């Protein structure tokens with residue numbers, strides 16, 4: 034009490050103000066430094082050498098879009114790749130491309146992740162004996178246009194497909210591959226969430242909810258298994274130019290190849306990432322324009338819906 038009396042109330046308030054400004058400046062500088070390390074410096078100073086985690090990578094949903102781009106990029110960085118998707122013809126085509134372009138071995142597994150639990154025994158058998166350094170849980174299913182929960186056509190199948198493809202696949206593939214990584218004390222698991230998994234998205238409830246699962250699953254798994262040498266990364270992209278987004282205008286979209294290349298550079302540096310600088314900026318902007326107090330209201334939902342309609346082809 035005696036020492037405080039050396040300062041007048043005005044001086045105390047000024048001191049508090051200066052400390053607050055300093056704290057905000059430090060926070061901003063720290064975020065900027067982190068952003069620079071994750072999205073800019075990672076181009077030349079990568080988080081990890083992915084090839085040092087084991088000779089094989091496994092990619093689900095690997096014949097198109099982001100999954101195909103990860104498969105190519107991992108092969109380019111020295112890994113053999115197991116490709117998993119529904120169409121054998123597309124699988125064989127991508128496998129041939131990878132072998133010819135990058136000189137790596139491939140293995141294809143035909144599986145439909147909407148079929149639920151029944152497919153995993155055979156996937157596990159096909160992966161037997163492979164030393165797997167990286168698992169990319171990429172396969173995903175979406176309802177092509179924003180709709181209220183009860184307005185979705187064929188709702189039973191839609192709910193099943195979304196749960197099986199977006200959540201069950203992530204948990205089951207991890208359950209199959211993680212034990213050998215733990216035994217070797219190293220491994221990388223990349224889970225493809227989405228910006229729609231960052232918070233509730235009315236009109237895309239099921240997709241948003243399943244992608245939140247992917248994000249929460251990754252973050253908690255990373256904490257559980259990081260001490261055992263395993264890196265788990267949650268990737269939350271915005272728009273990437275793929276079949277999934279073919280009904281949207283190409284405005285501000287990354288190509289899947291650029292996205293996969295940049296996102297892979299961030300492994301080992303960021304356990305939760307938008308994947309690349311432009312997506313990180315877009316996410317920041319989105320958060321500023323639609324803070325939770327606006328986003329989670331009928332007005333916010335209407336605005337998001339209008340913007341998303343504007344971005345769609347007529």
Ligand SMILES: NC(=O)c1ccc[n+]([C@@H]2O[C@H](COP(=O)([O-])OP(=O)(O)OC[C@H]3O[C@@H](n4cnc5c(N)ncnc54)[C@H](OP(=O)(O)O)[C@@H]3O)[C@@H](O)[C@H]2O)c1
Nearest residue numbers: 094096097098099119120145146173227272273275276277
């Ligand atoms: N594109 C974006 O803007 C964006 C943004 C945020 C998050 N994501 C997420 O990124 C991931 C990949 O999306 P994408 O845009 O690259 O998708 P995409 O271009 O539609 O490719 C999907 C891939 O998954 C396979 N696939 C689809 N359904 C399958 C099933 N039931 N069983 C097995 N394989 C199946 C497809 O091959 P087959 O047809 O041969 O089976 C294809 O190889 C998804 O998890 C998505 O939610 C995408």
